[in-house]
Amino acid sequence: xxxxxxxxxxxxxxxxxxxxxxxxxxxxxxxxxxxxATLQRGLGPEAEKDLxxxxxxxxxxxxxxxxxxxxxKAEITPCMTDPAGSGGMGFHYGREDLFDGTxxxxxxxxxxxxxxxDGRLQLVAVEYIIPYAFHSxxxxxxxxxxxxxxxxxxxxxxxLHAWVWKENPSGIxxxxxxxxxxAHTSDLVRMSH
Numbered sequence: 001x002x003x004x005x006x007x008x009x010x011x012x013x014x015x016x017x018x019x020x021x022x023x024x025x026x027x028x029x030x031x032x033x034x035x036x037a038t039l040q041r042g043l044g045p046e047a048e049k050d051l052x053x054x055x056x057x058x059x060x061x062x063x064x065x066x067x068x069x070x071x072x073k074a075e076i077t078p079c080m081t082d083p084a085g086s087g088g089m090g091f092h093y094g095r096e097d098l099f100d101g102t103x104x105x106x107x108x109x110x111x112x113x114x115x116x117x118d119g120r121l122q123l124v125a126v127e128y129i130i131p132y133a134f135h136s137x138x139x140x141x142x143x144x145x146x147x148x149x150x151x152x153x154x155x156x157x158x159x160l161h162a163w164v165w166k167e168n169p170s171g172i173x174x175x176x177x178x179x180x181x182x183a184h185t186s187d188l189v190r191m192s193h
Contacts, residue, residue, distance in 0.1 A: 047145045050105045057106045062123045071095040079182035083190040088180035090114040101134025115185040124166035130158040147173045
């Protein structure tokens, strides 16, 4: 835990506190509207299978309390939005015991939540991260779903987003989603990624 704390000290300075919940009705609505097949065109059968696994293992986390009790309790960032207008990411909640330098389809390090108008949180994506302390910035990019991770020098890590719960016209593995907004919270940060 000491290593992960050091790696995310900058992010944790930005974080706010607060109790966020998602109701079962919001979770049910999300379960009925997973990312459409159009975003998955061009992916191989193995990547499609892995995305199905990811949806299965994260479906329960539409209920934020379930995610919190399963270990995704560290608010790593406030609601993130891109000042250049590429969209948003939402709040990043982490499970610190997974910050171990590995990336496994069924164990995303971060869950991303978009704030809704009524104050609830909607699960929109996951992010896999590998800190530079485990995988050097100068090394070849890690790969998952057949996709290369991207460098994030701000947080000193490699990252890969997977927008499996909110369709992203920029692509299922894009950093920003133009359909995600931080308009319904004051706990936000504008930052390039």
